[in-house]
Amino acid sequence: MARLVIVVEKASDWGSYYPSVDVMSAMDYLRQPVAADDERTHVINLCRSYKYLGTGYYVSLLAEARGHKVMPSVRTVNDLRRRSLYGLDIVDLNQKLTHFLPAGGRDTTDFGILVYFGETAYPALQDLARQVFEMFPCPLLRIEFERDRVWQVSSIKPVGLHTLDDAQEDAFAQELDRFSRKLWRKPRARKLYRYDIAMLVDPNEAMPPSNKRALKSFIAAGRELGIEVDPIDKNDYQRLAEYDGLFIRETTASDNHTYRFSHRAEKEGMVVIDDPTSILRCTNKIFLNDLMVSRKLAVPRTEILYRDDAKGTHEVVERLGFPLVLKIPDGSFSRGVVKVENEQALAEAAGRLFQHSALVLAQEYVYTEFDWRIGVLNREPLYACKYFMSRGHWQIYNHGAKGTAKSGGFETIAVADAPPEVVKLALKATHPIGNGLYGVDLKQVGSKPVVIEVNDNPSIDAGVEDAHLGDELYLRIMREFLRRMEHKRQGSSR
Template identity: 40%
Template structure:
């Protein structure tokens, strides 16, 4: 059972209008053993959320029972007085007034929003922001409009008892939209104990996992009592209602992926990638020194803090050499310099935006080893082949679509033991999460090129060697940490 709907009275909501379980808040409060062993999502549609009312206690006890609930007690308190939510009004009013050009005439005096959905598409931006601030099933916003600027007079709950027939029809439609499952293809055979959020950007050109691969994971996780649900950058306010977070967007310290990781950590949720791993892996300067200090073999490297360091880099590494921006990813911000003229021109350009650069000895190979490491243990092994007529696995053509090389999968037993052991040593320097370690195997030895905190993981590629065991172990990593927490 995934969703439970609480109402003040048995007939407040037509049972035929939704496939989800509907019970009164009184029954929910009186029977603490209900849904034992399950982790339902509770939608509290009580007609009153006043302090110490049944509606208030229903959300309070849902939290104590480990059930995810909307609205939370915090939301109830926030909306109990204007002074408690007035800090949100400037941002909300700005979004509200941006809706004006898409509306005919003035704003209505009152507008109702259900699960972050307004009465029309013109309200979409404001409705989403309102739901981010106050995650509640039904809200009413009172507006004062002087034709130049619309101000919010009041935000409050809009209970079922006050809805007319038209509003109830719209409410049930929005309820269906909100509780819909994008990735679930059939009714769960195993009652879900946990729900994992997976942060994705459907428009990303080179995502670390394709949506089809995450659907594959969802089917495997379902058999282990886990629901996998997609979320996007707009869902930060919803994050606390999940049990764990798996970030499947390209991570960056300067964008929303880091905020999601931090919020998950603050909520005590197991998260891949965790904030510290992101900090450590996304900066190649730190990574080079960390690996070298732990005697993990890396290519000869020179840190460039200004153009005065270029001659030292050229003398130490010779040409061609590779120049890198510290926080580059997916082969972006990584260039090969054939001579000193190229090095100076590129370094001068990049030093405009970065105080430090990395120069490394160029080690030509036809492939890079990628060893996946999860929880300090090897997870998968694969060759990433260089893009056609290019020295990197991804060729970022100017004004063109990135061209990727192919791959060749191996079982962990087939991969050279020294390659796997070196990768595990490198990953353990970072942390206990999921990492992709890139290595070059040469006559002079094995070298770790970098450790990625956001490694590719796709069905039919990285999992080709170890098959579904990759996804089972990924799911179990989260479960082990949840169960240690007693969640």
């Protein structure tokens, strides 16, 4: 179980709270001997200031040198000094802040809120407070707003515990208790495992990238290698500091919590699959198409439709002909993909898709009985599958089948038995994206394969992708985590 240390600059700063063995002065913390201790230590730095080379700064700096997880980190402290990171207009801020101004206070031009571990007393601003805390993990922050024509964030500053009034002290104490109990609520047998990986999952996801049996297999593979794989969900954002790695096993998107988890884990120096760069590059099909074309890799003929360009849409039809496949840029599992056979169907489908995106892909329809999926890990092929089209449908997944998604059959084979040209193209497709875990979808007509898309978070289901390798598939992925975590630990010890 992790040890909690709360550091205050002066003993009097903690005078309003009950004494605790977890609390120590900054000087006591800085003077304590450095020890090689396998026990996890989490430090909450409540010094009055984090000024460069000041006492609070050194608490965070030396905590990191000692291998302690500290809040705020030195990186957070430095980021808070860079106004360019947060001097941005917030789209709906004007309406939200006006709601909190007293009657007759419409001429107010500045406003501020306190944020305690991501929580604020203003419910309508809670989401903003959480986002700021996720960007700048710091125990106590003040967000200042100013208005010229519209409201914007003017500053985000750390606040000293000694500046709080009685009501604010009560609020801070409540959130500190809640936060610390959540962060360290689960005792774990550290002596049994050399490393810990957080596996991000959504128990309620209808079509997750891994089924429950696969998740159990990842956990078992990790334990065999001395790694504890701990399932977490989107509510465990602040627990990330406990772990050495993050393995995302829910469908990723660049605009939701999966990306925030990935970005935060990378900033913490953790091993991350999927890394934020891979998420950004793979979750937008328009980006992927241009990336493949710029590398001269074979793809179906593809063009872009623009919401307010009817003439351009007609010209695309003349060049590509029917049938056409329309795709929204960020669809997954065949969602947001429509096949159209004529002008009327095109107009109706494009109208629906343009409600979600200003740009839509139009792609020539390439008929095949199945799609290839080549799994790639660290630039090496991992598995090979054939995904057959859903019965009576032109896609692998049929989302219109009585309200539930139905998929076609599959065949998993040894990578060595897959067509060499398919495997070679899959590896070329992932090279400009990164060295993570990918699933490359390809179609093959005759001897010529084409890339359909590259998935940053490929399906790994028990009974499907592991049908050939069995438990070895999970072990290979966990071994790659182990290799990367050992590399980071060796690098940090030099």
